[in-house]
Amino acid sequence: MRLRNVAGSRERIAESPFTIDNPEEHKGKWKEVFGNDNPVRIEVGTGKGRFIMDLAEANPDINYVGIEKYSSVLLRAVQKQTERELTNVRFIRMEAEIITEVFEKDEVDRIYLNFSDPWPKERHAQRRLTSSTFLRRYDQILKEDGQLEFKTDNRDLFDFSLMELNTAGWHAEAVTYDLHNDAVMNEGNIMTEYEEKFSAKGNPIFKYIIKR
Numbered sequence: 001m002r003l004r005n006v007a008g009s010r011e012r013i014a015e016s017p018f019t020i021d022n023p024e025e026h027k028g029k030w031k032e033v034f035g036n037d038n039p040v041r042i043e044v045g046t047g048k049g050r051f052i053m054d055l056a057e058a059n060p061d062i063n064y065v066g067i068e069k070y071s072s073v074l075l076r077a078v079q080k081q082t083e084r085e086l087t088n089v090r091f092i093r094m095e096a097e098i099i100t101e102v103f104e105k106d107e108v109d110r111i112y113l114n115f116s117d118p119w120p121k122e123r124h125a126q127r128r129l130t131s132s133t134f135l136r137r138y139d140q141i142l143k144e145d146g147q148l149e150f151k152t153d154n155r156d157l158f159d160f161s162l163m164e165l166n167t168a169g170w171h172a173e174a175v176t177y178d179l180h181n182d183a184v185m186n187e188g189n190i191m192t193e194y195e196e197k198f199s200a201k202g203n204p205i206f207k208y209i210i211k212r
Contacts, residue, residue, distance in 0.1 A: 009071040010093070018081045019074075019091045020065075028104035033090060034063040039109035042067060044096050044129055045116050049077025051192040052112070056089045058190070062109075066091045067099070096129060096137075103141040111138055113150040115194040118157040130161035135168035139212060147173065151207045153198040158206040170210045179205040 013019050020026060026033055030040045039062050043052045046066030056064045066089065068074040074093050081089055092102070116129040126133040130150055138148060148170075152158050158177075165171060176182040179189065180199055185207060191199075199205055 006072040006075055009075040013071055013074055013078055013091075013093055016078045016082065016091075018078060018089065019093065023092045023094060023102040024098075027102055028107060030063070030065070030103070030107060034088065036063070038063050038088070040065065040103075040107060041110040041112070042103070042108055043112040043114065044099070045069075045113060046077060046091065047073055047114070048193055049074075049080050049091070051114055051190055053077075053080060053084060053086055053089055054190045055112075056086045057084070060088060063088045064090075067094060067096060069093065069095050096134070100137050100140045105140060106143045108141045109143055109146055111142060111146070111148040113148065114192045115152055115198075116150075116157070118152075118154045120156070125160070128157065128160065130157070130164060132164045132168040135164060135170055139168070139170075142212075145211070147209055147211050149207065149209050151179065151192070151195065151205055153194070153203045153205055155206065158208075162208065165210060170212050172208050172210050174207075174209040176207050177204060179207045185209075 014021055031037055041062055042065045044067050046052050046068045049066055052064050052066045066077060068077065071093055074091060077091060113129050119125065119127045125131060150161060174185055176185045179186050195205055
């Protein structure tokens, strides 16, 4: 996917009251950021922010942090949040690799991965956000009974992701190869921009929910 660079996007993101600069300084203190004791859930690769903001609006008693590495994409999310002003949403522009430097052990209640970059070349497998390498990172910040939810339309990535579970000490609580026709797993489903686009073309959406 070719991303259009938006001039000044980093500066505009940094100026927003809804983004967190120097997130490492808030490690272990995210409840202070939100000013309450509500659970903290994160989306890694938040894109333009539709999913996390719709989720936050539906669950005002939960705090959400959206992580995105591309400034030009995150700017769109920040612009939407400026209009909606949801008090339980914050954004971070950062690489997912440093997630353990930003969140403390047991600080995160749930993790969402939606339509992540498939990194199709085998030599890049451990860059995939569902690889055993990343699962071990999530293990360090997720509460003992926490869970991770992953959605994609990429069958190869989904199959790879399932195979990585045992290696990293995780297990699947629920799996579907056709989310929108799965009455149980689709209940309360909130779609992303990509999900709406791909499902409109007739592509099945794959999803799993996993725990350690």
